[in-house]
Every structure is written in C-alpha cells, then in structure tokens.
Amino acid sequence: MTEPAITPELVRRHNLTPEEHEKARRVLGRELRYTELGIFSVMWSEHCSYKNSRSLLKMLPTGSPKILVGAGEENAGIIDIGDGLAIAFKIESHNHPSAVEPFQGAATGVGGIIRDIITMGARPICSLNSLRFGPITDEATGIAGISPFSLPETEGEERNPSCLIPQSGTLKPQSFINSRRLFRDVVAGIAHYGNCFGIPNVAGEVQFDKSYEGNPLVNVLCLGVLRHEQIAHGLASGIGNPVFYVGPATGRDGLAGAAFASQDLTEESAAHQRGAVQVGDPFMEKLLCEACLELLATGAVAGIQDMGAAGLTCATCETAARAETGIEIELAKVPQREPDMSAYEIMLSESQERMLLIVKRGREDEVKRIFEKWDLPWAEIGRVTDTGRMVVRNRGEVVADIPAKKLADESPVYEREAREPAWLKTTRAFTLAGIKDTQDPASALKSLLSWPAIASKNWVYRQYDYMVRNGTVVCPGSDAAVLRIKDDSLPSVSAAADAQPATRKKLEKFIALTVDGNSTYVCLDPYEGGKIVVAEAARNLACAGARPLGTTDNLNFGNPHNPEIFWQLRESVRGMAEACRVLNAPVTGGNVSLYNQSPNGPIDPTPTVAMVGLIDQAAHITTQWFKDEGDVIILLGKAIAPNDPLQGLGGSAYLRRIHSLKTGTPPRCDLEKEAELHLALRALIYSGVVKSAHDCSEGGLAVALAECCISQQTARNTPRLIGAQVDLAGVVLPLSEGSPALRLDGLLFGETQGRILISSAAADAVKVISRAKILDVSATQIGIVGGDSLEIKSAGSGLSCSLVELHDLWWNSIARVMN
Amino acid sequence: MNFAVLQFPGSNCDQDVVHVLRNVLGRSARLVWHKDSSLGGADAVVIPGGFSYGDYLRTGAIARFSAVMGAVQTFASHGGLVLGICNGFQILCEAGLLPGTLIRNRSIQFRCENVFLKAVTADSPFVNRIPSEKLVRLPIAHNEGCYFTDEKTLANLKAKKQILLRYVDAAGEATEAANPNGSLENIAGVCNEMRNVAGLMPHPERASELLLGGVDGRLVFESMIHALQTKQAASVSQVTN
Incomplete structure (x- = not known):
C-alpha cells in the first residue's frame, strides 16, 4: 500500500501548524511517515496535550x-x-x-x-x-415588565457574545x-x-x-x-512483559476523534466528521469491567490503560512514557473488524470498549482464562522494551518509530494572547434604573419555576x-x-x-x-x-x-x-x-x-x-425539602449583600426570564464568608438540629423556598407538598448612603451569594440562631413550615401561591415541552 | 435455606439481591454463573435484573438458551421457587416459564421511579406476607416493562389468580395514571399456574433498607422465606409421621 507523501497541505489537514510539524521532525531527526503524522496530530491535539491550557491549569491547587x-x-x-x-x-x-x-x-x-x-x-x-x-422553548413567554432592553452593538466584534443578543423574539x-x-x-x-x-x-x-x-x-x-x-497504573513496566489487547475488534469508527474535538465545529466539519463519532456497546463495557477487575485481583497485571481518545496510539505511547520504557507492537495481531485496514487507521481508530494490558511475563495463562470466562476477544500484540521508543510494525514493516516520552510529554505549549472583551464595559454599566420593580411577584415566581433552566x-x-x-x-x-x-x-x-x-x-x-x-x-x-x-x-x-x-x-x-x-x-x-x-x-x-x-x-x-x-x-x-409542620425556617447568611447596587440581580435568572436580559455585574462571592457559612452549617448539622438545608442559587430566595415546599417526591405522581409562611418584612438593606431602596424583585429573586435556607424544630430555633452567631454567621428566623400554600410577606407587599400549582409548573414544564 | 442468584453476562442487580439476602435478611445466597448447569442444591432461585447478553435481539431472548436456564427449568418443574425481577421476569417469559411478554414502555422511555402497588392475592409464595389493603412502595427501572398478552391468556390469569401485583395510585386505585409503562390492567407481577414461578417488574431488593427510603421490598423475600419454612416444616412432619 502506498502511503501519501507528507505535504504542507496534508499537515494542515491534520490540524498541525508548520511549526508543530517542524518540531515533530526535530523529535524524529527526519521527515515523518504517514502513520507518524497521524500519531503526532492526535497526541498534540488540545484534547490529548492541553497545549493551550496547560499554563493556566498550573494555577489550580492540586x-x-x-x-x-x-x-x-x-x-x-x-x-x-x-x-x-x-x-x-x-x-x-x-x-x-x-x-x-x-x-x-x-x-x-x-x-x-x-x-x-x-x-x-x-x-x-x-x-x-x-x-x-x-x-427548548420560546424564551419570550416570560412576563416582561418592560420591553426587552436593547444594548448597543460594539464595533469590531467578530461575533456578538450571547449577552448582547436580546434573549427573546430572536x-x-x-x-x-x-x-x-x-x-x-x-x-x-x-x-x-x-x-x-x-x-x-x-x-x-x-x-x-x-x-x-x-x-x-x-x-x-x-x-x-x-x-x-x-x-492500578497506566505503566508499560517490566522489560519483556507481553502487551495484551482486549475488547472488540478495531474498526474504522471514531477515526481521529481527538483531533476532531480540537477544532471549531462547522457545518462542513460536522458532515465530514460524522464518521469520527464512535458507536458504544455498554454490554461489552460491563464485561470488560468485570473481567479487568477480576484480572487485577490476580496480581498478574503490570499496567492497564484504556484505548479512548487517540486509541491505540495514546495507550501505547503514554504507558511507555510513564514507565520510561519502550513499547513494540505488531498491528497484524490487532483484531480488525474490516479487511485491509491501514496502519494509520488501526493506530487512530477510536473503536470503543478496548483496553491495553501489560501482563507480567509467565502469567499469560491466568489472563487468557479470565478473558475466556467473560467471552472477550483478546490478542497478544507486543512487548515492553528498554528502548524508550514506541515502535509500530505492520506485517513486519516499521510504520512508526517515535521516542515515547517526547511524543507524550513534550507537546508544544502555548501562552496565548489574552484581552478583556470590550463589551464587558456595557454589561458592567448596567443599572436597575430602567427596570421597574416587580408588581406581580407571584406570577414572576411561577414563570421562574416553569423555566426549563430552573424547572x-x-x-x-x-x-x-x-x-x-x-x-x-x-x-x-x-x-x-x-x-x-x-x-x-x-x-x-x-x-x-x-x-x-x-x-x-x-x-x-x-x-x-x-x-x-x-x-x-x-x-x-x-x-x-x-x-x-x-x-x-x-x-x-x-x-x-x-x-x-x-x-x-x-x-x-x-x-x-x-x-x-x-x-x-x-x-x-x-x-x-x-x-x-x-x-x-x-x-x-x-x-x-x-x-x-x-x-x-x-x-x-x-x-x-x-x-x-x-x-x-x-x-x-440532610436533604433540601421541609420536613414537618411547625418547624422554623432560618436563613443563614445575609439576605442581601451590602454594596451591591443590583441587589443580587446582575446576571440573575430573574433578569433573563422576566426581562429577557442577560447583563449586569453578577453578585460578589466572599470566599472567607462562604467557608465560614459551610463550616457553620456542618457544625449545626452535626449537632442534630437541622432538618433540611437548601442552597439559594438561581431564582433567589423565593425559588429556593418554593423548592423546599415542593421537591420531595414519594412515588409516581405523588409529591409530598408542605407549605411555608414567610415574613421578610424585617429584612433591611445594609446599603451605603444614597443607594436606592430595597427592591422586592431583589429581595425575592436576587441571587446574593452565601445564603442557605434551613429548617429546625421550633424548640431548637434559639439554639440554632445563637450557635450560628457564635460561628460568625448571620442567622435570621424568617418563617414557619406548614399549610398548603407558600406565603411570603414583605414590607407592603408579598405573594401567596398554591403548592399544587407551583408543583405542577415546576415538575411538568420540561415534560410538556418534550412530549 | 440457600438462595441461588443467577449471574448472566450483563446482569447488574445480582450483587444487590445477594446483599439484601445476606446482609439484610441474614440468609445464605450464592451467585451461580450462567455457564453452570447445576444450581448447587439451592432452595430457591432469584433471576436478577440487568441486561443479560446486552438484551440484544429482544430482552431475555438469548438468556433463555443459557446452560443455567436448563437447570432452572428442571428446578421449577419440581416445584422449586423461582423469582424473576425485571430482566429476570423478561427471561422467564421468554423461557415459557411464565405467560405473556414484556414490551417497550408506552412512553418509549426508560422509566426509573417509585411506584405504589397492591397485592391481588395472598395465595402465593411470593406475596403471602403482603396484606391485601397495604399500599406497597417499590422502585421500577426498565425500558421494556409493559406486560402484554392475548385476551384468552389474560382471562386465564385472572381466573386462576395468577396476577400478583398491580400498579396503583396513592389512593390504592389501579388507574391509568398510576400505570408507569402501559401494562395490561396495571399488571406488575404474575406467577405460573403451579404458583412456584413468579416475575415482578419492580425491584424489591432496592427497597429493603430504611437507609434507601423504604422496606416494603423485604415483604417479597420474607414471603419466599415463609413459604420455604412452611414447606420444610411440612416435609419434616411428613417424615415424622
């Protein structure tokens, strides 16, 4: 079989830059063979090498x-x-x-x-x-208090970021x-x-x-x-140890999926790459799992790695690189689903449910016995060497010979240019000045609960x-x-x-x-x-x-x-x-x-x-739903963050759903406060006084309260609904001077961070609040569990909703769209 | 008292059944591999849920030909207790040990949730511990759980009281809304004419510990244990007489 010559066009089609090609040539000290080009292209794809993100990942504490x-x-x-x-x-x-x-x-x-x-x-x-x-629905069904707020287009943008696209009607x-x-x-x-x-x-x-x-x-x-x-380890250790392939035969499916995952998705790439999508067989995976675990228990395995992204290529070169050994395989021994598969195709196939095993020499029979018990196809395809090289032969002919460590660990690393998007100036400048406070909080709550993102x-x-x-x-x-x-x-x-x-x-x-x-x-x-x-x-x-x-x-x-x-x-x-x-x-x-x-x-x-x-x-x-009538509802954390002019509404579900706006500065997250809050909650839970705990996130306090009332499901069509009577009239806004007054939408639907709703037996309420305060966490009793509705009072306004209705909107909205 | 729990390639509730029998109910339970042609002196057999042989072709269609199913046929013909749960129910139908068949859920979706059930009879080694008025809560998790059969077989099932469990609502009524998969007459479990082989779509092994939210599933295993103890007592008294 004649293999294509390595041309700049072929290199480009493999998503390698001319510089990357040159680097690969330097690794080999010569021009690449066709199969080697395929190998470099998948191993140096973002998916396998993290070449664009590795420098950033170092920031994460590990x-x-x-x-x-x-x-x-x-x-x-x-x-x-x-x-x-x-x-x-x-x-x-x-x-x-x-x-x-x-x-x-x-x-x-x-x-x-x-x-x-x-x-x-x-x-x-x-x-x-x-x-x-x-x-999955027409977003415009939110009950907009005002007409969608249109934002000016920013010049020089390649594409509009989604937050500048009006969220409705488009x-x-x-x-x-x-x-x-x-x-x-x-x-x-x-x-x-x-x-x-x-x-x-x-x-x-x-x-x-x-x-x-x-x-x-x-x-x-x-x-x-x-x-x-x-x-277990993905190590090709023990010079001379045999390398086993286990799992179904290799086919042409999933060719170069890792490289496909590392480029923009366009109509053309999607049509062209449909063949890059693999077909899964969970039954085979179950057998593979049981057989591998049984095999690992025997102690006959020196190393194990799955053939996932970049298939046989990645499994062989990574195991050799980690063990600082070499590996040699013969492709003619690899089980193949179709005749006439090329070395390139076998090395890059991402056929599913395959594993590579490095077996301790002399213990091959134990391995074969277990694979046969589970009726799994297997083949001995190579051995571990001391050369540091990944050598691939096809019917005896060398088709790839690459230093394993250089291929696996020395991919290019890029420090890309970073620039803050100009449009953030617009979203940061957003204020609530043009947004009228909610006049109908009950409808807004229902609208949020039925929104697919929250439902x-x-x-x-x-x-x-x-x-x-x-x-x-x-x-x-x-x-x-x-x-x-x-x-x-x-x-x-x-x-x-x-x-x-x-x-x-x-x-x-x-x-x-x-x-x-x-x-x-x-x-x-x-x-x-x-x-x-x-x-x-x-x-x-x-x-x-x-x-x-x-x-x-x-x-x-x-x-x-x-x-x-x-x-x-x-x-x-x-x-x-x-x-x-x-x-x-x-x-x-x-x-x-x-x-x-x-x-x-x-x-x-x-x-x-x-x-x-x-x-x-x-x-x-601990679970999130309220448990018993008469329990008290306590809010841990401050109802509204000081100095947030948007009162928790920046980037909120409320602005997106009700006003079709994805804008504003999101609420701040005080990590020290957050850590104290979690610590305090755990301390309260350990002392046995917490009956339920639910985090306030999308949709704010009102949505969180509703979820505490309606989210327990006993059985099919049988929710356990339990009401709540909540009074927020005592919540005052700790804003600095000259700030706008507390808004009802901010109070009910703002997404101020660091808040958790808990419930406790009435007899424990004082204990809970005083302990939370000792732990430096704000704790406020805001209501009582009971009844068949959710009632929220606040200064001069409020809402009252039947639980049956709230539950139906929340539980069935996605099914109604999808069925 | 020894339970044999069959293990096919693709079984995935096998360990769960063994766990409940051994660790919750304190009975002896052993996994029996599908290639074995002996049940090793078991007093009862449980065929667990999962996707035997991947359920390719049709659920349970390949498993019925396995070596161990030959042994189960013989065991059942001698009156031994055989319980099939979910995929086990499907296998027993394919093997002809139970009447009817299980087809795709009417929703065309896999369905996993708790359901309410009521026992239709107490005259069975599998539900004798379930009081007739009790609302039983068990989980289901299946794609092909819609029980179906021809009218004649259905009439026969009813006449011979072979329907064991029905899906009901919170009020105990076998309504259409309570039916999670479209089964004929809300049928969730049946037995054979001899009453020693039964199939259930719900999973009693998943509802046998308070920690997991319910213990109604124990009633099924306790019914089997009770039946086996009664049988043993009877054979002992026969010997003494």
Missing part, C-alpha cells in the same frame, strides 16, 4: 495529603477516604461528538469516562452529568426544535449506556441558553471505589437508573446526591473471597456529589463567576452534610486563538483556583474542551465543577 494519585499523573485522580479506602473520579466532555450524533456521542462519553475509572483499579459506582443546550421555531432533538437524544444516549452498564446516574444539571445552540455540552463524571493497595429535571433523571447497585441514599432532586459505599462497592480481592459471606466488620461510608456551573456569571465576570461555580458546589455539599474532599473540573470554552476567549479562560481558572484553595477542595483532574463554537459564535464560557465530599455518619445526611 495538593493535599489525602490525594493518592494527583491531577495529570494517570487516567483519574484518587483520594483517600479513610479505613484503607479511596475514591477515583473524573469528569470529561464529549461535546463535539454529541453535536454531530447526539445519542452515540453522549453514550460513548459515558463509556469513555467509566473506562478511565476502571483503569485505576476502581469499581465504578456512580455517574453524574452536566448538559447544556440551546433554548429564535426561529426550527432552532428550538433542533435543540429539543439534541436534548432528547443526548439524554437517551446517556440513559442507554449507563442503565445497561448498571451504573446509577445520581445527579446532574441541565441549562439552556442561546449560546449552546448547535454546540451542546455533554460533560460526564464517573466515580469508583477501591482499596489503597488496589490502585425540575425529572424528565431527564427518570430516564436514568439512579438506584442500581443499592447505594443511592439521596436520589436526584436534592442539592447533592448521597451514595453509600458498602462491601460490594469495592473491586473483589479474589474470586474465592467473594463466594464467602463477609466476616469482616460491615463497611459503610457515605459520599456526596454535585456538579455545578453557572455560565451566565462566568460570561459577565469570569473571575467572580469562576469563584461562584466552585463555591456553589461546596455549598451544595455542605447542605447534604458533607465536607469537600476534592474537585474535578471541565473547562468548556470557545476557540483559544481568540484573545477574548483566552482571557475568559484565564480569568475563570484564576477564580476557580482561589475558591478551591479557600474552600479546601483541591483539583484532582479534569478535562479541557476548547473550540466550542458554532457558526453563530462561541459558547458562553462554561467551567463545570464537580465536587465530592465525605459524610461521617448516616445521621448527618
């Missing part, structure tokens, strides 16, 4: 005595949770494939991250996801039909893969915004559990099996999911031990998980927004009774060659880093997804943050 495997060392980070146990977790994106083929794109996103966790030696026990789509029906299709198929794909594999999908978030139209985001997290001594996501999570494995203690629908870790959550020690009933002390541990990412705040103020994304995740964990262990982040941004986008990336990472430090939630790994832009422009900057926390005892597990 150290803690509890971290057993840190960020970037292996396929996922690992944290000690005590008693010899540990958790492995990571979030990863599958945005581009999901835009092109939403069902398979999302499904294989789940598959890929599950394999990353298995390769660490852990048993996957749950998954989460964070999704973004274009609007959507063609076709666009939300397409967004609904993407939403429906992505959710179905995630459900298909996770349900069949048997992993509970326990939490997540979904947001809708015009900037994601045509460029949806699909970020998936997987978490696994293992004993310290079970940690219950049960249409989504009822399609996921969130209970399989008997570990889900708090199901989707509260601030954070809570999982129980028990004996069978762990990978087996040996098959013999599994057959015997456990004689040891019964194992029971609890972890809480959440994923958050308010991209509107990040768009309007990347630094402050970055802080808030992390603070909200930590606050959600605190509400469940957990203290943070670690964080994994997914940075979804536009094209980093645009200085304004690079500035957004840099500033938001800076904010996140500071928040992770103050809130003691180090980053253990994550993913960067750049080039998220469609022909309409870039997405809003969207860092999503997943945080995992530990809960010491079952008694500390």
Whole structure:
C-alpha cells in the first residue's frame, strides 16, 4: 500500500501548524511517515496535550495529603477516604461528538469516562452529568415588565457574545426544535449506556441558553471505589512483559476523534466528521469491567490503560512514557473488524470498549482464562522494551518509530494572547434604573419555576437508573446526591473471597456529589463567576452534610486563538483556583474542551465543577425539602449583600426570564464568608438540629423556598407538598448612603451569594440562631413550615401561591415541552 | 435455606439481591454463573435484573438458551421457587416459564421511579406476607416493562389468580395514571399456574433498607422465606409421621 507523501497541505489537514510539524521532525531527526503524522496530530491535539491550557491549569491547587494519585499523573485522580479506602473520579466532555450524533456521542462519553475509572483499579459506582443546550422553548413567554432592553452593538466584534443578543423574539421555531432533538437524544444516549452498564446516574444539571445552540455540552463524571493497595497504573513496566489487547475488534469508527474535538465545529466539519463519532456497546463495557477487575485481583497485571481518545496510539505511547520504557507492537495481531485496514487507521481508530494490558511475563495463562470466562476477544500484540521508543510494525514493516516520552510529554505549549472583551464595559454599566420593580411577584415566581433552566429535571433523571447497585441514599432532586459505599462497592480481592459471606466488620461510608456551573456569571465576570461555580458546589455539599474532599473540573470554552476567549479562560481558572484553595477542595483532574463554537459564535464560557465530599455518619445526611409542620425556617447568611447596587440581580435568572436580559455585574462571592457559612452549617448539622438545608442559587430566595415546599417526591405522581409562611418584612438593606431602596424583585429573586435556607424544630430555633452567631454567621428566623400554600410577606407587599400549582409548573414544564 | 442468584453476562442487580439476602435478611445466597448447569442444591432461585447478553435481539431472548436456564427449568418443574425481577421476569417469559411478554414502555422511555402497588392475592409464595389493603412502595427501572398478552391468556390469569401485583395510585386505585409503562390492567407481577414461578417488574431488593427510603421490598423475600419454612416444616412432619 502506498502511503501519501507528507505535504504542507496534508499537515494542515491534520490540524498541525508548520511549526508543530517542524518540531515533530526535530523529535524524529527526519521527515515523518504517514502513520507518524497521524500519531503526532492526535497526541498534540488540545484534547490529548492541553497545549493551550496547560499554563493556566498550573494555577489550580492540586495538593493535599489525602490525594493518592494527583491531577495529570494517570487516567483519574484518587483520594483517600479513610479505613484503607479511596475514591477515583473524573469528569470529561464529549461535546463535539454529541453535536454531530447526539445519542452515540453522549453514550460513548459515558463509556469513555467509566473506562478511565476502571483503569485505576476502581469499581465504578456512580455517574453524574452536566448538559447544556440551546433554548427548548420560546424564551419570550416570560412576563416582561418592560420591553426587552436593547444594548448597543460594539464595533469590531467578530461575533456578538450571547449577552448582547436580546434573549427573546430572536429564535426561529426550527432552532428550538433542533435543540429539543439534541436534548432528547443526548439524554437517551446517556440513559442507554449507563442503565445497561448498571451504573446509577445520581445527579446532574441541565441549562439552556442561546449560546449552546448547535454546540451542546455533554460533560460526564464517573466515580469508583477501591482499596489503597488496589490502585492500578497506566505503566508499560517490566522489560519483556507481553502487551495484551482486549475488547472488540478495531474498526474504522471514531477515526481521529481527538483531533476532531480540537477544532471549531462547522457545518462542513460536522458532515465530514460524522464518521469520527464512535458507536458504544455498554454490554461489552460491563464485561470488560468485570473481567479487568477480576484480572487485577490476580496480581498478574503490570499496567492497564484504556484505548479512548487517540486509541491505540495514546495507550501505547503514554504507558511507555510513564514507565520510561519502550513499547513494540505488531498491528497484524490487532483484531480488525474490516479487511485491509491501514496502519494509520488501526493506530487512530477510536473503536470503543478496548483496553491495553501489560501482563507480567509467565502469567499469560491466568489472563487468557479470565478473558475466556467473560467471552472477550483478546490478542497478544507486543512487548515492553528498554528502548524508550514506541515502535509500530505492520506485517513486519516499521510504520512508526517515535521516542515515547517526547511524543507524550513534550507537546508544544502555548501562552496565548489574552484581552478583556470590550463589551464587558456595557454589561458592567448596567443599572436597575430602567427596570421597574416587580408588581406581580407571584406570577414572576411561577414563570421562574416553569423555566426549563430552573424547572425540575425529572424528565431527564427518570430516564436514568439512579438506584442500581443499592447505594443511592439521596436520589436526584436534592442539592447533592448521597451514595453509600458498602462491601460490594469495592473491586473483589479474589474470586474465592467473594463466594464467602463477609466476616469482616460491615463497611459503610457515605459520599456526596454535585456538579455545578453557572455560565451566565462566568460570561459577565469570569473571575467572580469562576469563584461562584466552585463555591456553589461546596455549598451544595455542605447542605447534604458533607465536607469537600476534592474537585474535578471541565473547562468548556470557545476557540483559544481568540484573545477574548483566552482571557475568559484565564480569568475563570484564576477564580476557580482561589475558591478551591479557600474552600479546601483541591483539583484532582479534569478535562479541557476548547473550540466550542458554532457558526453563530462561541459558547458562553462554561467551567463545570464537580465536587465530592465525605459524610461521617448516616445521621448527618440532610436533604433540601421541609420536613414537618411547625418547624422554623432560618436563613443563614445575609439576605442581601451590602454594596451591591443590583441587589443580587446582575446576571440573575430573574433578569433573563422576566426581562429577557442577560447583563449586569453578577453578585460578589466572599470566599472567607462562604467557608465560614459551610463550616457553620456542618457544625449545626452535626449537632442534630437541622432538618433540611437548601442552597439559594438561581431564582433567589423565593425559588429556593418554593423548592423546599415542593421537591420531595414519594412515588409516581405523588409529591409530598408542605407549605411555608414567610415574613421578610424585617429584612433591611445594609446599603451605603444614597443607594436606592430595597427592591422586592431583589429581595425575592436576587441571587446574593452565601445564603442557605434551613429548617429546625421550633424548640431548637434559639439554639440554632445563637450557635450560628457564635460561628460568625448571620442567622435570621424568617418563617414557619406548614399549610398548603407558600406565603411570603414583605414590607407592603408579598405573594401567596398554591403548592399544587407551583408543583405542577415546576415538575411538568420540561415534560410538556418534550412530549 | 440457600438462595441461588443467577449471574448472566450483563446482569447488574445480582450483587444487590445477594446483599439484601445476606446482609439484610441474614440468609445464605450464592451467585451461580450462567455457564453452570447445576444450581448447587439451592432452595430457591432469584433471576436478577440487568441486561443479560446486552438484551440484544429482544430482552431475555438469548438468556433463555443459557446452560443455567436448563437447570432452572428442571428446578421449577419440581416445584422449586423461582423469582424473576425485571430482566429476570423478561427471561422467564421468554423461557415459557411464565405467560405473556414484556414490551417497550408506552412512553418509549426508560422509566426509573417509585411506584405504589397492591397485592391481588395472598395465595402465593411470593406475596403471602403482603396484606391485601397495604399500599406497597417499590422502585421500577426498565425500558421494556409493559406486560402484554392475548385476551384468552389474560382471562386465564385472572381466573386462576395468577396476577400478583398491580400498579396503583396513592389512593390504592389501579388507574391509568398510576400505570408507569402501559401494562395490561396495571399488571406488575404474575406467577405460573403451579404458583412456584413468579416475575415482578419492580425491584424489591432496592427497597429493603430504611437507609434507601423504604422496606416494603423485604415483604417479597420474607414471603419466599415463609413459604420455604412452611414447606420444610411440612416435609419434616411428613417424615415424622
């Protein structure tokens, strides 16, 4: 077979710059072969090398005595949770494939991250996801108090950022039909893969915004559990050890997906790259998981790595680079689905559910026995060498011979130009002067609760099996999911031990998980927004009774060659880093997804943050809904931040939904105060006086109160509704002199940070308030639980809503749109 | 008392059933691999949920041909207790051990949620501990849970009291709104004519611990334990007589 000559055009089509090509030639000391060009192109793509973001990622705090495997060392980070146990977790994106083929794109996103966790030696026990789509409804159904506020166009902009596009009246029906299709198929794909594999999908978030139209985001997290001594490594160690391939045959699907993920999404690229989307088989993944865990228990495995992005290429060169060895493989031995596949295709294929195993010499038979037990295809394809080189042969002929470490670790690193976007001047100048205060807060509350961004996501999570494995203690629908870790959550020690009933002390541990990412705040103020994304995740964990262990982040941004986008990336990472430090939630790994832009422009900057926390005892597990009539409702934190002229409404859901405005300066996040608040809440929970805790976020105090009343679900069509009588008349605005008076919309719907609603037995109220004050946290009794309506009084005004109506709007709005 | 819990490639509720039988109910439970042709002296068999063989072709269609299902056929024909949960129910229908079939949910979506149920009869080794008036709350999690059969079989099922559980609403009524998957007459579980083989779409093993929000699922396993104890007591008294 003659291979194409290496021309500048061919190099360009591989997304390598002439400088990168030159660097690759210097690494080899000669011109590249065709297969080598393919290898360099995927390994030096953003997806695999983080070449545009690596300098920024260094800002994130990654150290803690509890971290057993840190960020970037292996396929996922690992944290000690005590008693010899540990958790492995990571979030990863599958945005581009999901835009092109939403069902398979999302499904294989789940598959890929599950394999990353298995390769660490852990048993996957749950998954989460964070999704973004274009609007699925006509946003103009909000009850605008004024006509949409139009902002002046800024000159010299390549594209209008989404916040300058009026949020209403600009959507063609076709666009939300397409967004609904993407939403429906992505959710179905995630459900298909996770349900069949048997992993509970326990939490997540979904947001809708015009900037994601045509460029949806699909970020998936997987978490696994293992004993310290079970940690596996992606190492090609032990010179002479055989290299095994296990899993289905390699096909032409998913060719060069990593490179595809690292370029702008256009009509042309989407059509051209449809073949880059892989097809997932969750059943095969389940077999692969059980077989690998059984195999790891034998001690016959020296190293393990999945073939995910960049397939066989990445698995071979990374394992050799980490172990500082070399690796040699013969492609003719690789199981192939189609005849006449070229070396290039085999090396770059991203066929799913495949693993690379480095087996201890002499123990091959144990490996073969286990693969045969699980009916998995396997092949011995090569061996570990001491040359430091990755040598690939095809029927004896060398098709690639590259120094593994230089390929894996010495990709180009770029410090891109950063520039603050000029349009931020406009959004920062926004005031409430032209916005009339709400005259009908009840309608505004209903409108917010029925808005897909705030409405219950049960249409989504009822399609996921969130209970399989008997570990889900708090199901989707509260601030954070809570999982129980028990004996069978762990990978087996040996098959013999599994057959015997456990004689040891019964194992029971609890972890809480959440994923958050308010991209509107990040768009309007990347630094402050970055802080808030992390603070909200930590606050959600605190509400469940957990203290943070670690964080994994997914940075979804536009094209980093645009200085304004690079500035957004840099500033938001800076904010996140500071928040992770103050809130003691180090980053253990994550993913960067750049080039998220469609022909309409870039997405809003969207860092999503997943945080995992530990809960010491079952008694500390706390949920968001009110429990009993007569309990008192207490607000922890100040109702309105001092010195915020927008009274918490900048970038708020209220402005977006009711006034069709995405603008203003988002609320400030005082991290020290935030840390004190979480600490105080946990202290109160530990002392047994907190019956419910719910974070105030999108939609402010009124939406949070409504959710406390309506979010408990007993069974199908059977919510448990419990009312509340709230009086906010005592809230005074601690604003500086000359500031405008307290506004009702700010009080009810402002998104001032650092606020948590709790409820306690009436007899404990005084205790709660005085303890909170000792801990330097403001605590105000604002109401009583009870009745069949939500009543909120404030000076001279208020609202009263029937719970049945609020529940219907909140619970059924997405289903009504989608069915 | 020994429970055998079958393990097919793609089973994913196998460990959950073993956990409840062993750690919650204190019984002996053992996983039996699909390639085994012996049940190893089990007193009862549970076929757990999951996606056996990936559920390619049709749910349960491939699993019925496995070696272990041959042993289950023999075990059942001798009166042994066999409970199929979710995918286990689908397999038992495919294997002809239970009447009817389970087709795609009418919503065309996977559905995971708690549902209310009522026992239709107490004359069964699987629901004898469920009082007739009790509103039972169990989770469902399936894509193909719509129970379907022809009119003649349905009439037969009713005549012989083979319907075990029905989906009901909070008021205990078998309404259309209470039906999560479109099953005929809200059927959630049935048994065979001999009454020793049963299939349920809801997952009792997921509702056997207070920590997970409910313990109604224990009633199903406790019914089986009660039936086995009664049987053992009867055979002991037969021997003594």
